[in-house]
Amino acid sequence: MTPEVFATFQNKLKVGNRRGVHLNALPANSRYKFDIARLSAIVPTLPQQFVTELLSVRNVKFSFSIENSKKNEKEEALLQKIVSSVENLIFQNEVIWAEKGVNTLGFGYPILLRRDSNDGQLTAAPVLIWQIKMKPTSQMNTWELSRNEDDPIYLNEVLINHLQNDSGISLKPIPDEMLEDGIIDANELFSLCTDLLQQLKVQQSLDFLTDDKAAMGALKTKQDYEALLPNRGDALIEKCGILSLFEVQKQNIIADYQCLITQFKPEEFAANDTFQTLTSVPTDPSQQSILEQLRQQRKILIQGPPGTGKSQTLTALLINALQNKQKTLVVCEKQTALEVLYNALQQKGLGNYCTMIKDPVTDRRLIVEAVRNIIDSQDFRKPSSNVSEILIDKQVAAMQEHKKHINAIHEKLNKVLIAGQTWTDIVAAMMQHEPQAEKLNLTGLHFAFTDEEWQTLTPLWEQGQRLYEAFKPYKASDFFNPVTLTAQNLFTTQQLLAEAFQKYEQQAQAIGDTVENYRKYYHQKRQEEFDAQLQELTAYHNEYDLLTAMLPENSEVYQPEKTAGFFYKLASVFSGAKKKVLRTQERLIAISTAVKAMSTHPNLQPVDITANLYHNKSVIADYLQRIVALQANFDERISEDFAALNLLSFNNPAFADVSLQTLQSQVQQLKKQLTNDKWLKRTSWGNTFAEFSKALQEVVSTYKQYQADAAHPLKLIYEWQQWYLLLTAFQQQCVQLLQSVTHWEASLLMAYYPLLLQHHADESLNFSAHHYSDLDTLLKDFAATQQQFIENYWNEQQRLAVKAFEDSHNELTVANLYNKRKSEKHNRLPLRQIAMHDVNLFTNFFPIVLTTPDACCNLFEGKNFYFDNVVFDEASQLKLEDNLPAMLKGKTVVIAGDEHQMPPSNYFSKVFDGTAEDEDDDENEGEVISYKDAMLNIESLLDYALEYQFNKNHLDFHYRSKHPHLIDFSNHAFYNARLRPLPNTKAFTPIVFKQVDGVFDEHINKEEAAEVLRLLEELPARAAGFSAYVPKGWKIIKSVKGDLNGDNQADAVLVLQKQDKANIIPNDFMGLPELDTNPRMLKVLFKQAGGYKTAVENTTLIPPESDKDNGCLDDPFSDVSIDKGRLKVSLQWFYSCGSWWMGDSDYLFRYQNDRFLLIGYSYYEYHRASGKIEEYSDNYLTGKRKRTTGGNVFGSSKDRPKVKWERFKKKPYYLDEPYRHPRVER
Secondary structure, three states, rough: OOOOHHHHHHHHHHHHOOOOOOOOOOOOOOOOOOEEHHHHHOOOOOEEEEEEEEHOOOOOEEEEEOOOOOOHHHHHHHHHHHHHHHHHHHHHHHHHHHOOOOOOEEEEEEEEEEEEEOOOEEEEEEEEEEEEEEEEEEEEEEEEEEOOOOEEEEEHHHHHHHHHHHHHHOOOOOOOHHHHHOOOOHHHHHHHHHHHOOOOOOOOOHHHHHOOOOOOOOOOOHHHHEEEEEEEEOOOEEEOEEEEOOOOOOOHHHHHHHHHHHHOOOOOOOOOOOOOOOOOOOHHHHHHHHHHHOOOOOOOEOOOOOOOHHHHHHHHHHHHHHOOOOOOEOOOOHHHHHHHHHHHHEEEEEEHEEEEOOOOOOOOHHHHHHHHHHHOOOOOOOOOOOOOOOHHHHHHHHHHHHHHOOOOHHHHHHHHEEEEEEEEHHHHHHHHHHHHHHOOOOOOOOOOOOHHHHHHHHHHHHHHHHHHHHHHOOOOOOOOOHHHHHHHHHHHHHHHHHHHHHHHHHHHHHHHHHHHHHHHHHHHHHHHHHHHHHHHHHHHHHHHHHHOOOOOOOOOOHHHHOOOHHHHHHHHHHHHHHHHHHHHHHHHOOOOOHHHHOOOOOOOOOOOOOOOOHHHHHHHHHHHHHHHHHHHHHHHHHHHHHOOOOOOOOOOOHOOHHHHHHHHHHHHHHHHHHHEEEOOOOOOOOOHHHHHHHHHHHHHHHHHHHHHHOOOOHHHHHHHHHHOOOOOHHHHHHHHHHOOOOOOHHHHHHHHHHHHHHHHHHHHOOOHHHHHHHHHHHHHHHHHHHHHHHHHHHHHHHHHHHHHHHHHOOOOOOHOOOOOOOOOOOOOOOOOHHOOOOOOOOHHHOOOEEHHHHHHHHHHOOOOOEEEEEEEEEEEOOOOHHHHHHOOOEEEEEEEEEEOOOOOOOOHHHHOOOOOOOOOOOOOOOOOOOOOOHHHHHOHHHHHHHHOOEEEOOOOEEEOOOHHHHHHHHHHHHHHOEEEEEOOOOOOOOOOOOOOOOEEEEEEEEEHHHHHHHHHHOOOOOOOHHHHOOOOOOEEEEEEOOOOOOOOEEEEEEEEEOOOOHEEOOOOOOOEEEEEEEOOOEEEEEEOEEEEEEEEEEHHHHOOEEEEEEEEEEOOOOEEEOOOEEEEEEEEEEEOOOOOEEEEEEEEEEEEEEEEEEEEEEEEEEEEEOOEEEEEEEOOOEEEEEEEEEEEEOOOOOOOOEEEEEEEEOOOOEEEOOEEEEOOOO
């Protein structure tokens, strides 16, 4: 930080917008500037009466009304415009008050008109500004303007800066003595204005300022004043006044910059390593981490969207700062943010040590009263009873030991084991996958459990299962060689395959033609062979028949045993008859042998030829007939034999033909082609032509089926094989295992995760749930000790500070300094002077100061690095130039905000500057100074922290959404899915996305509007027809229908809430600013002819929307429903602050014996930080209770729920009786 930077920021604040009311008070048509002279339309002297009272009365209450004004039509229209302007000012001021907690309504008077010396433009500026309150009264069309002595009166500091820049004129501030009585009277005003004109070197009589009878004039137009003031430097003061919204002037910040320019010396501070970080405020790990950072870091940035506990974190920080004897300044422009912290400290019983200052003038009274209450106490002068720091240290040490054990398990559970997954994440994933997982044996695989390994596994289910499921129907028929198939891109592969299979089909067709030619040749040869055989057999038969025709059965010819002897053969030499017998016998034997040999040929059939030549005669005759009979079906026989031939190895010379050789050559050529092309994964085609032919036919047929299949199998096979081939051997092993299961991810991870957890398991997992309960007990004890220590320490510091002050100021006591009224010896000092008189005294009374940037600079101007801590909340809404001086007041700077929230809003600036109504005018006016230094272009304080070496911390747990889906979109779109919402305990879906294909035209989407109407029509009617059953002053907040008494008619259940404003009470502690404690009624209506009748009313079961004793408790009512004839009432318990427990309870009623009997009650709760679950369910019919303990929502493997059944005695409860809740809810 350099003086040049400070000077640049100072100049930026000094330059006023010429269109803002501070330099342009001419109303023209502005809705934000009301010329007080317009009130003369009601009563001519009304404006002057108001000014006179303002200048003479300390506490002003000035009313005006148009109710009794009888006017003509034109005047009536004028009055209505007044009404509209007044109401608009009130409304706009309320909006700003709600946002910033500052009353900006003021009265500017009188008005200085001047031609600027530099550019000759007209300036119309109020000289003084009185802070004013305006509100409607109980009377019709009547309003009250009021102020009291504590409401500030300002010089128009924007005008002061403007005149200094334009003409080098320096105006003195209003003297303190003028403001002591809380008013500026006419003479004092005359003096101030006279001094102003003297500085401007303008002569003008200002007697009209002290003349009560001089009328208030209406402001003229810009053209009129330009005519009255033709020359540069011309000026006059008009007795005119204007009501408007005056932005908080930043003169205090400007003055603080001057101190920085002249006095600032940068300092470095050592780490605050003695800071005690354990806190009695419930914190989650990300919040506690920020407290731990305070030991090492001096610049801390806290980021998190609404609902992540920024206020809880800051509350813990503030309380621990008190315990560590540190003083803290909290700066924010939004009053709600300051009030949340202030109320939190009040609720913790530490309200005496903090103060909230939004306006040093108006808040002076509260500060003085607080200090006087302290010092006027009878016990104040008594030394405080010390709570030993040894006791604190002992308790902290015990908590640290428990923290060590708890952190060990949480560090284990939250340590990233693989690919960003913690132990907790993995156990949660196992619970999610368990229902779908199938058993998978990974014994044969070796795992390294590294991120690189995980990256090899995730594609298996992310891509592999999808590809495999598409490929699976074609797995059995897939014949492609995967390497060749995927060597080219899919399109090229398809083209090449088409060409290859076209060629294969052509070759197969040629082979078929050749086969057919050879078949014909073979058929012809076989037929010729058969015919020759038949002819030969016939000849054998005829010859045999001829030779035996004349032989008797006992012929020696038929007796080879007789003729075979030596003597018979010797005799045949000499006997012609015997010789003939032998010749005939020999021929018959030869014929029989020949026929026997023929019968072995495949064309023929076996024949029973024996040595009995006589018998053979009939056998041959019969055999001939059988062979002749074969001729009829011989064609079929040839075809069968041909089909059985292995044409690839058939080489019978009797059937040799060129076509057979051609065939064998063609097949060999095709086989070679298939082998060379490598399209097919098969390498063997069988040993026979039939096997080859069948295999080829199957491949071609399957390919054609692929081509005809609309699912494009070739593409699916290609994608699978291409993916699979790119896998490592390890991945392919996994895929082979996964092909046997249905759910790859679930099955693989349910086998892999246990091995991973076993790999990382160690003794730190030996953890007892008692560590949590014991730590809770210690924290409760510590909370009391911490509070007592803080009270004793700071009470003693206050006593010592008062003593030191009074010892060093003989004539001034603290009571004199913090006086409520001016006394004879002591003036009533402004709060700024009180604080600056002795800052240590002030900050010992209030070691925590919650304030705005301007008030901070007002009270602590030049106090650089005075505070131990400076905390900024809602930093995305804080401009850097407004907050840099405040930031430099702390040794440690903590900035909290959300970079995804809106940057500093310019809406109110536009209201103040007068640009809200004419957005398009003067587009180039906004930028006043051009910055060369990059830092000077930073828009917000949060942006500064993001850019400049702040230790960045994120709050990761989201507590506000009652269902994770409600934050899911923002979580993923803006927060990188970093937020961890609370788990849902109700089975419902809060958000449903609907796709509407509409067109946005002329600011309208008709299709979308129609869909919205359709959805609204589908919603069940909420309260139709029930108005007659709702008591006066009550409203329906829930209604359901269903049969409750078994008559098959739709009964109704109403949940009603009383509407009594008296039951809406302010909340001074944490939580909502107002609590609605109106009672609620559960009303059951039975359907009957013509309407309903009341069955029962209960006003005690369902609690009010707010708990008057705990503003942190959200609305406990969840739902009411009818299921299977039973009435179910559901309540919920969620604390936005003050407790980490949340849960729900259900009551189940059944209608019997004319009454609604409670038959079941269940209660479920868990701790948001530890995840510990407590749960039980009561059955009032059996008297049994099911108690479940030991569970954890974060899913630790050690937190296995245990179920225990108990007996309990409960008095029957009926819905028509007052109800007392069965347990004290957290």
